Amino acid sequence: MIRCDHLTKIYNSIAAVDDLCLEIPAGEVFGLLGPNGAGKSTTILMLVGLIQPTSGACSIDGTEVAAHPIEVKKKIGYMPEDVGFYPDRTAEENLDYAARFYGLSEAERKRRVDDLLALVGLDGVGTKVGGYSKGMRQRLGLARALVNEPAVVILDEPTANLDPRGVLDYRRIVRSLADRGTTVLVSSHILSEVSKVCTSVGILARGKLIASGDREMLSRAAMQDRVTIDVETVTPMPRLTNPEILSAEYSQDTCSARIVAKHDISGFIAETLYAEGILPRRLAVEMPDMEDILLSYYAEGTA
Ligand SMILES: Nc1ncnc2c1ncn2[C@@H]1O[C@H](COP(=O)(O)OP(=O)(O)OP(=O)(O)O)[C@@H](O)[C@H]1O
Incomplete structure (x- = not known):
């Protein structure tokens, strides 16, 4: 002990x-x-x-x-x-x-x-x-x-x-x-x-x-151990479906989206877009780091 x-x-x-x-x-x-x-x-x-x-x-x-x-x-x-x-x-x-x-x-x-x-x-x-x-x-x-x-x-x-x-x-x-x-x-x-x-x-x-x-x-x-992926496309994209997706926000013209997933699914997103004949303009992956998680606890004032 x-x-x-x-x-x-x-x-x-x-x-x-x-x-x-x-x-x-x-x-x-x-x-x-x-x-x-x-x-x-x-x-x-x-x-x-x-x-x-x-x-x-x-x-x-x-x-x-x-x-x-x-x-x-x-x-x-x-x-x-x-x-x-x-x-x-x-x-x-x-x-x-x-x-x-x-x-x-x-x-x-x-x-x-x-x-x-x-x-x-x-x-x-x-x-x-x-x-x-x-x-x-x-x-x-x-x-x-x-x-x-x-x-x-x-x-x-x-x-x-x-x-x-x-x-x-x-x-x-x-x-x-x-x-x-x-x-x-x-x-x-x-x-x-x-x-x-x-x-x-x-x-x-x-x-x-x-x-x-x-x-x-x-x-x-660990829940906060999630990946945010910003997607921008030249033409409107369809709603993406994948069990790894935790949340998704699309712009009105559906030419951009912010996807929060359990893991990095940028490969899946790129493949889906190409399969639909849609050109991605940007695919940016943001991993949370230790500091983000710590800061979220700090902000909550959890003790
Ligand atoms: N002998 C020392 N004299 C003065 N300051 C010290 C001494 N040892 C540690 N510190 C300071 O105390 C703080 C905590 O350091 P500590 O090494 O315990 O952190 P840590 O969490 O183990 O970090 P790391 O993962 O980088 O080793 C730091 O600001 C460090 O600069």
Whole structure:
């Protein structure tokens, strides 16, 4: 369980994290979403005890972080945005080194390291970590975060360097952790990524938690994950029909339309128009971004 009580961090009289109150129950996969500079990393650094709050407190499984940093570190698995390893050692050696801090016997370490390498798909890779791709480093970072079988796992932008296969593996691992009762906090600025793996989500903007909730809120956010397509044609166009279309507004002469769809259906629109012998003058696709979604929550003042 992760808990923040009025957690605040002020840098040069600016609040990087502002009065954050949050409770993430055991077994929850919580997505901490927010644009760059929102305060996600600062929150995480306080949760893992690497920086002290200016005021307020946070606790991991009932233990206050600032008061018991060593005890808390044993309960947490943390993967920072940029994971550091010994470049002249293999993945196995790096993980074994990390496992030594938790007082495991050699046999236990060997078993755990082998299991973790298999889990993240790095088993059988004998090369030194210095020669790893960014994606491989991120896989190893996830393994290292799990080396102490933590009750709480905190992952800062975990998919930033992963290829699609790596992202699928990561989601599978996170789900299996949650199934075992592990609490997972994932920070990201990618809404779609968070919505795929998280059971609940909080949106941070300028250090403040402006919205938080479960899947229902996620689907509301996902609803706004929609595409606007502006169409202009030389001659009047017919009404377009497609199950992806959420709404459509046509000009009186039907030579222009603003279509809102669940996905980018500009290819379908172009094909339909050509099939009808109608020349498109303009077909502009507008994707919503994280900032739009955040701003819509901000405007609503949801808390
Ligand atoms: N050590 C520091 N000294 C001064 N200001 C800082 C420090 N660390 C962070 N900040 C400021 O605090 C705010 C929040 O930064 P933080 O890194 O927590 O955001 P973030 O949501 O993790 O963003 P990103 O995704 O870009 O890492 C930013 O305005 C940042 O400039």
